[in-house]
Amino acid sequence: MQKIEERIFEYTGYKQEDFSVCLGCKICASVCTLNDVGFKVNPQELLLSLFMGLKIKNHVLINLCTSCYRCTESCPWEIRIPELVRAIKEITDKEESFTKAMKESIRIFGRVYEPYVILRVLPTIILKGYVKYLKRWKDYINFHLPTFAGKKG
Amino acid sequence: MTYAYYPGCALKGSAKRLDLTLRKLFSRLGLTMKEIPDWTCCGALEYGDRKQIILNSKKNLNKASFISRMVIAACPLCVKNLKESEKDGEFSIFHPLDLLNVKLILSAEIKNDLTNHIFTPYYGCLLMRPKETALKDKEVMEKIIKALGGEVCGTEIKDKCCGGNRFFIDKDLAFNLSKIILERSKGTFVVFCPFCHLILKTFSGDRKVIYFTELLLYVLGDIKKL
Ligand code: SF4
Ligand code: SF4
Numbered sequence: 001m002q003k004i005e006e007r008i009f010e011y012t013g014y015k016q017e018d019f020s021v022c023l024g025c026k027i028c029a030s031v032c033t034l035n036d037v038g039f040k041v042n043p044q045e046l047l048l049s050l051f052m053g054l055k056i057k058n059h060v061l062i063n064l065c066t067s068c069y070r071c072t073e074s075c076p077w078e079i080r081i082p083e084l085v086r087a088i089k090e091i092t093d094k095e096e097s098f099t100k101a102m103k104e105s106i107r108i109f110g111r112v113y114e115p116y117v118i119l120r121v122l123p124t125i126i127l128k129g130y131v132k133y134l135k136r137w138k139d140y141i142n143f144h145l146p147t148f149a150g151k152k153g
Numbered sequence: 154m155t156y157a158y159y160p161g162c163a164l165k166g167s168a169k170r171l172d173l174t175l176r177k178l179f180s181r182l183g184l185t186m187k188e189i190p191d192w193t194c195c196g197a198l199e200y201g202d203r204k205q206i207i208l209n210s211k212k213n214l215n216k217a218s219f220i221s222r223m224v225i226a227a228c229p230l231c232v233k234n235l236k237e238s239e240k241d242g243e244f245s246i247f248h249p250l251d252l253l254n255v256k257l258i259l260s261a262e263i264k265n266d267l268t269n270h271i272f273t274p275y276y277g278c279l280l281m282r283p284k285e286t287a288l289k290d291k292e293v294m295e296k297i298i299k300a301l302g303g304e305v306c307g308t309e310i311k312d313k314c315c316g317g318n319r320f321f322i323d324k325d326l327a328f329n330l331s332k333i334i335l336e337r338s339k340g341t342f343v344v345f346c347p348f349c350h351l352i353l354k355t356f357s358g359d360r361k362v363i364y365f366t367e368l369l370l371y372v373l374g375d376i377k378k379l
Contacts, residue, residue, distance in 0.1 A: 011202045033314040037329040064326065067198050068314035069282035078283065083203065090201025096322045102199050110193040112162035121321065128324060133355050140167035140351060 004091055005053060011087035012080070019051040021077050028071035028081060034064050043071045043081045050084070057092040061085055097121050113146040156247070157217035157224045158186040161231040162194050168228070168347030174366035174376075175227055175249060181373050182261055184252065186225055189217045195234040198318055210238035217244070225249060229279035229346045236286040248280065249366070250293050250345060255300045264374025267303030271340030274298060274311060274365070277349040281312040294343060294365055301372055307338030317348030320355075331356045341379065343368055 002010075009015055022044060029035070029042040041061060049056045056062075067082040075081075089095050101120035105113050118125065125131070164172035179186055192213050196206040214235065217224050222244045226232045235246045274294035281287050290296075291312075295305045313334055316327030331352055342362040344350050354362040363379065370376040 011204075013203055033330065034326075036313070036333060037326065064319075064323070066278075066314050066316055066326070066330070067318045068278040070278075070314070073282045073284065080283065083201075086198065087201035087203075098321045099199050102197070106194045106196070106199075111165070112194050112197070114162075114166040124321070130321070130324065136355050137351075139170065139354070142166050142169040144165055144169075 005050065007091045008084065008087050011091065012083050016051065019047045022047050022079065023076060027074045031070045031074045033066050033068045033070055039064065046081065046084065047079065056088060057094065062089055062094055097124060109146045109148060111147060155221050156186040157220040158188045159192055159213055159224055159226040159231060159235065160188060161226055161228040163228050163347035167351060171227060171347060171364050171366060174364060174370055177375060178366045178369050181375065182257060187220050189213060189220065192216060195231050197230045206234050207238040210234045214239060214244050223247065229277065233279050233286045248288060250288055253297065254293060255296050258297055258369065259300060261373055263372055265372055267298060267301040271304045271306055272298050272343050273307035273338035273340055274305060274343045275349060276311050277346045278314050280345065306340055310334045310337045315349050315352045317352045320352050327352055328356055335360065
């Protein structure tokens with residue numbers, strides 16, 4: 001079986017040497033959105049581990065990265081850390097049930113059909129206390145019918 | 154000239170209002186767009202495999218080519234994916250904010266100006282970053298609002314992350330991130346991203362959160378109240 005690292009490179013289009021340019025300046029860490037709300041996250045750690053062939057799949061960013069691209073914007077080499085995170089998640093099967101439900105929907109309908117996704121993650125929505133926001137979501141409920149656009153082409 | 158319109162999943166569901174108001178606004182401004190038939194999801198931020206994302210958008214662009222090589226999408230995620238899949242310069246991809254500008258708005262008949270209104274134009278992440286796919290003019294909403302007499306606030310938070318991508322995964326993270334944005338801003342929230350709308354609206358209390366298209370339709374007199 002292919003090593004995780006190789007698959008990450010294949011998924012993101014990066015090569016191992018692309019990370020050797022990292023200066024270790026930690027600008028990415030200083031701008032990371034997560035640090036605004038009290039986490040101490042350092043995206044460069046992830047690169048370093050990847051470059052050195054260390055374990056990456058339990059890095060804290062895998063659970064937290066919001067894909068805001070702030071690190072990418074400030075990095076002198078514009079390294080796309082959120083895309084690495086997404087690749088790692090998909091390869092190591094660390095995707096959340098929500099992401100999985102969306103992909104399911106795309107596979108079936110060719111599109112993200114929201115009622116289907118909500119049904120699939122209903123336990124999460126109830127257990128994690130989202131119900132109290134229902135009143136505020138009136139606006140978003142649109143009972144369109146699913147299309148099967150994906151099936152035709 | 155006709156633009157090929159790629160609505161994307163959200164605009165057919167939770168962001169239906171953005172879809173309707175965008176169509177109406179464009180027809181009021183004399184811009185013609187036609188929806189791409191049988192389009193499929195671009196993959197949003199859900200796939201780790203870049204090839205998959207690019208493939209999805211390429212398929213949609215192929216379908217668009219029967220209408221026009223000028224393609225419009227309103228969801229920031231769709232715009233990013235379409236722009237990334239378009240490397241040969243065969244298609245031009247636009248976000249509505251790439252096409253809207255002060256001159257165009259002022260050339261229409263203005264029914265309501267925005268005097269005495271305060272707004273926070275909020276762009277969120279993907280209209281601002283990464284730079285290859287971001288908007289060219291990162292102050293277009295401010296410029297239009299000011300030209301119409303409105304007051305603009307919240308410049309330092311306009312490109313901060315609201316946590317939209319994590320909303321159904323980590324509620325507390327989304328709550329804490331949107332709190333920063335809500336606290337450091339004033340007046341009516343004006344957004345263009347369906348997810349920013351959903352997240353900010355969920356946590357905004359009494360604050361109003363509207364799409365920029367709705368604001369412009371108010372200016373043109375198609376919507377009675379803000
Ligand atoms: S994309 Fe992820 S790692 Fe980069 S700044 Fe945003 S949250 Fe931090
Ligand atoms: S900002 Fe870029 S170059 Fe600097 S440490 Fe982070 S990844 Fe490396």
